[in-house]
Amino acid sequence: MTSEKEQEKIQEQFKARMNEDELLNCMRCGFCLPTCPTYIESGYKESHSPRGRIALMKAVVDGIIEPDEDFERSLELCLGCRACEPVCPSGVNYGHLLEEARDIINQNKKHSLPVRAIRKTVFQGLFPHQNRMRNLVGLIGFYQRSGLQTIARKTRYLGLLPKPIATMEKVLPKVPTMKEMKNRPEHLNPMAEKIHRVAFFSGCLMDTMFLQTNDATMKLLQLAGCEIVIPKNQTCCGALHGHSGEKEASKDLAKRNIMAFEALDVDYIITNAGGCGAFLIDYDHLLKDDPIWKDRAVDFKKKIKDISEILVAVDFHKKVKLELPPQVITYQDSCHLRNVMKTASTPRTLLQSIQGVQYQEMKDADRCCGSAGIYNIVESEMSMVMLDYKMVQAKATSAATIVTANPGCLLQMQLGIERENLSTKMRAVHIVDLLAEATKNANPNINI
Numbered sequence: 273m274t275s276e277k278e279q280e281k282i283q284e285q286f287k288a289r290m291n292e293d294e295l296l297n298c299m300r301c302g303f304c305l306p307t308c309p310t311y312i313e314s315g316y317k318e319s320h321s322p323r324g325r326i327a328l329m330k331a332v333v334d335g336i337i338e339p340d341e342d343f344e345r346s347l348e349l350c351l352g353c354r355a356c357e358p359v360c361p362s363g364v365n366y367g368h369l370l371e372e373a374r375d376i377i378n379q380n381k382k383h384s385l386p387v388r389a390i391r392k393t394v395f396q397g398l399f400p401h402q403n404r405m406r407n408l409v410g411l412i413g414f415y416q417r418s419g420l421q422t423i424a425r426k427t428r429y430l431g432l433l434p435k436p437i438a439t440m441e442k443v444l445p446k447v448p449t450m451k452e453m454k455n456r457p458e459h460l461n462p463m464a465e466k467i468h469r470v471a472f473f474s475g476c477l478m479d480t481m482f483l484q485t486n487d488a489t490m491k492l493l494q495l496a497g498c499e500i501v502i503p504k505n506q507t508c509c510g511a512l513h514g515h516s517g518e519k520e521a522s523k524d525l526a527k528r529n530i531m532a533f534e535a536l537d538v539d540y541i542i543t544n545a546g547g548c549g550a551f552l553i554d555y556d557h558l559l560k561d562d563p564i565w566k567d568r569a570v571d572f573k574k575k576i577k578d579i580s581e582i583l584v585a586v587d588f589h590k591k592v593k594l595e596l597p598p599q600v601i602t603y604q605d606s607c608h609l610r611n612v613m614k615t616a617s618t619p620r621t622l623l624q625s626i627q628g629v630q631y632q633e634m635k636d637a638d639r640c641c642g643s644a645g646i647y648n649i650v651e652s653e654m655s656m657v658m659l660d661y662k663m664v665q666a667k668a669t670s671a672a673t674i675v676t677a678n679p680g681c682l683l684q685m686q687l688g689i690e691r692e693n694l695s696t697k698m699r700a701v702h703i704v705d706l707l708a709e710a711t712k713n714a715n716p717n718i719n720i
Contacts (some may be wrong), residue, residue: 273382274341281380282339286332289376294369295333297362298326304356304366309640310349313657319346322356322366329373339377347373349654352515352648353607353640358614367612368557371514378517395518399476399508400525406453407714409480413447433687434478435652443686448483460490460500467497467586469536471575473529475507475548482679488708489544489579491720495711496588498542506532511551514558515645526555530572541572544579546606546678547645549613552576578609579704580677589625594707595714596626601706602634602671604662604685606678612636619703620676626710632669636661643684655684656691663688666698674700 274282294583304322305311310604311321316323325346338351347370354367383391398404424430430438456479470493478486493500506529510522529552533541543549553576555569583589603623610616616638624631642658666674666688674689676682685700701709712720 274339274344278381279338279340282377283332285376285380286329286339286373289337290329290372291369292330292333294365294408295326295330295704298323298360299362300327301361302421303361304358307359307639309351309353309355309658310654313654313661314349322364325350326364326366326369326651329369345375347377348653351523351607351640351642351644353644354611355638355640356608358611364555367554370539371519372513372613374517375519376517391516391518395513395521398430399512402476402479402507402522405476405480406450407440408684409447409453410450410476412444412481413449416444416446416477428547437649439687439691440649442690445481445484445684447481453480453483453502456502456504456708457490457500458502458504460494460502462497462499463494464497464591466499468539468582469499469501469537470540470542470582471501471503471533471536473506473509473533473543473548473552474502474544475542475543477679478545478548482702485544485679485702485704488521488720489542489704492579492583492588492704492707492711493542493575495718495720496583497585498582501536501538503532503536509548509551510558511547512645514551514554519558521717522551523558523562526569530555530565530568534568534572540577541575541578542582544677544702546578546609546613546615547680549576549578550608553613576613578613578615578618578677580622581615583662584618584621592711593690593714594622594626594710596628596706596710597713598628598630599672600632600670601626601673601675601704602632602666602669603637603675604634604641604666604681605638606676606681607638607640607644609677619675622703622707623675626706627714629673632671634669634671635665637665641681641684642684643678643680645680648680648684648687659684659688659691663692667692667694672698673706674698675703675706676700677703 300323308321314320328343328689332339356366423637474486508525510525514522553573556573559565641662642655648655674685682700682702689698708720
């Protein structure tokens with residue numbers, strides 16, 4: 273519970289730090305309401321809508337209300353999917369307001385000792401250090417390959433874990449070995465006529481737990497005619513920090529990444545995770561008040577492209593034959609890829625170019641699946657409500673394959689398939705892995 277003294281500090285910081293012009297830009301028109309999952313799933317509760325949350329933030333700034341537990345709860349329940357932004361006629365940057373508000377609350381609230389320990393371990397001790405990420409994922413790999421996973425699943429040991437963690441254990445991908453995670457390339461030549469020199473943002477979880485997807489991404493880029501540079505000194509994008517009230521830490525990570533990429537003389541910086549890409553492309557806002565870094569952040573932002581954008585731009589789908597066995601496929605949008613990076617058509621263009629498949633658009637494909645970083649862990653109940661709705665729409669397409677463009681979405685949809693007992697009839701796959709599969713199937717001589 274937030275003490276009265278803590279509330280006073282939070283209110284002072286809201287007055288000092290919140291962008292009042294941005295708060296006033298909200299016209300209360302309500303265009304955001306039909307796009308907001310928490311507003312819909314809470315029974316159309318105004319305080320759980322973007323419009324309502326902005327009104328609450330403004331009321332705290334004006335001293336009309338105190339930043340009490342109900343106020344904090346309203347902000348906590350927000351997914352941060354930013355679906356409200358594309359439909360806003362005033363162009364309110366709701367995501368920026370939300371991140372600032374969460375940072376103010378976190379930095380001025382005294383957390384319990386266990387919470388402080390967990391936050392310090394995750395935000396300071398783990399994600400900024402790729403070697404530690406490898407060690408953690410390596411332990412998961414040992415758990416999977418040693419037989420411990422089989423024992424845990426046959427006994428009741430998983431029941432000792434918090435339910436959200438125990439549920440997610442069922443859909444963890446088979447992780448690579450430590451040797452594979454450490455043996456990463458720094459430069460790759462194109463496998464076709466060179467069109468671009470690009471850098472690849474490999475990420476933290478993507479280059480450990482989802483290493484296979486990263487490898488497939490680089491192979492597709494090579495086939496598309498890209499020379500690839502992969503800087504070793506890049507780090508976590510900082511999205512988890514920025515969304516969780518650790519803004520200063522996210523700034524430090526942003527500066528490290530800008531330094532890692534800015535001297536490479538590349539045309540583009542390629543990402544394959546919607547959540548990472550959206551945070552990278554927001555570095556200019558994150559560092560806007562830093563006179564040393566703001567212009568460098570703008571230059572960095574201009575080069576960010578999702579893998580689907582570059583593949584369509586170079587006509588990869590027209591130059592390389594893509595084919596799969598007959599099946600229905602559908603696509604689940606990554607919220608941040610669609611709402612922040614404004615990338616919705618290119619993934620669909622690529623999927624619809626695969627011969628042998630029938631593409632079926634999912635109803636409300638642009639509605640959040642409930643993953644939202646660690647939301648499905650910390651807000652499991654609401655997350656599962658959203659996932660259940662998503663699975664109703666997915667099943668209505670009769671798809672055998674649900675395609676995603678973000679690791680969190682991928683795990684969430686796999687979880688949905690598991691919960692519905694559909695693992696023998698349906699799968700979830702990252703778009704890069706499906707394109708690699710379609711390339712290999714149509715071109716057996718290509719090493720991919």
